[in-house]
Amino acid sequence: MSVWCKHYNGCGKHDQCTAGITYKDVVAPDLCGINAYPCFPDSVQPSLCHSRQMPTAEEIAAEDAKLAIYTKHLFAARKAIIATGQTAGSVLCPRCQDASVYFSIAPNGHIRATCPTTDCLTWIE
Ligand SMILES: [Zn+2]
Numbered sequence: 001m002s003v004w005c006k007h008y009n010g011c012g013k014h015d016q017c018t019a020g021i022t023y024k025d026v027v028a029p030d031l032c033g034i035n036a037y038p039c040f041p042d043s044v045q046p047s048l049c050h051s052r053q054m055p056t057a058e059e060i061a062a063e064d065a066k067l068a069i070y071t072k073h074l075f076a077a078r079k080a081i082i083a084t085g086q087t088a089g090s091v092l093c094p095r096c097q098d099a100s101v102y103f104s105i106a107p108n109g110h111i112r113a114t115c116p117t118t119d120c121l122t123w124i125e
Helices: 057-084
Strands: 088-092 100-105 111-114 122-124
Touching: 057 088, 057 100, 057 111
Parallel strands: none
Antiparallel strands: 088 100, 100 111, 111 122
């Protein structure tokens, strides 16, 4: 679960966060590393950003619960894929139960799989 500011979108990728704050304007001077930025929970100077909005404990718990369910479904799909004994094919998606997870298994055993349902299972090992 991301425990950083809700507006953080990657200071290495973007000049500004989603709240329009320019990262270099709020970084603590003479410091480096993520804690120099107010976007993170252990920031040395969180007050540098007036738009800082950290997730609540309830939001973090809800996100963790969603991730746990996603992981459970991913492992169920993975188990079903391996049980087919095939190197490519499809299995019923254990998450949405409305589509097939299409998969292929590389010679090294790594699985690539995706369910076509929006925001459903997809992974590459
Ligand atoms: Zn699905």
